[in-house]
Amino acid sequence: MGPWLRLARLIDTLNERVGRTVYWLVLVTALLSAFTALIRYALHASSNAALELQWYLYALIFLLAAGYTLKHDGHVRIDVLFARLTPRAQAWIDLVGGLIMLLPMALIMVWLSWHSFALSFATREMSPDAGGLARWPIKLAIPVGFALLALQGIAEIIKRAAFLRGKIPDPRRTGPEIDQPAHLPGEVV
Structure with missing residues (x-):
């Protein structure tokens, strides 16, 4: 079980590093949203590239943070x-x-989305909107995000198997004893 647990830790x-990096994308997205709103209302101007970048950042946040989550x-x-089970x-x-x-769904999504990315990359697909961005980078985020989710799924499976074999404490909590039912927060036991 030792090598498997080392793999789970890796x-x-x-995913911890990716997730903590994605935190910063939230700030960048918020600042970009404020900037585009300011430009739109103060200067009566807009940028398709800025709007698309905002959408891309939202997508990156959700896709890349799935494994972290x-x-x-x-x-x-x-x-x-x-919550009432042991x-x-x-x-x-x-x-x-x-x-x-989890694993079959995530792996199928990696497999299915890879073709879309590869085609987009090969044709250098661009947004049809004037001043829009390249589409292939965001299409790459789909298989990458699901690959990170699949990897984390493998880590969670390893940790649950190790817990069930008595090799590690419950990876979901440090509180209740192993054979005691978990209760909802604030619930009177």
């Missing part, structure tokens, strides 16, 4: 039942869900 480190258990789940049952659900849902 993937965690990669999974690492920090930030994706939406239906916690009505899940950590071991939760780990089994995460493990099976990662194997039969």
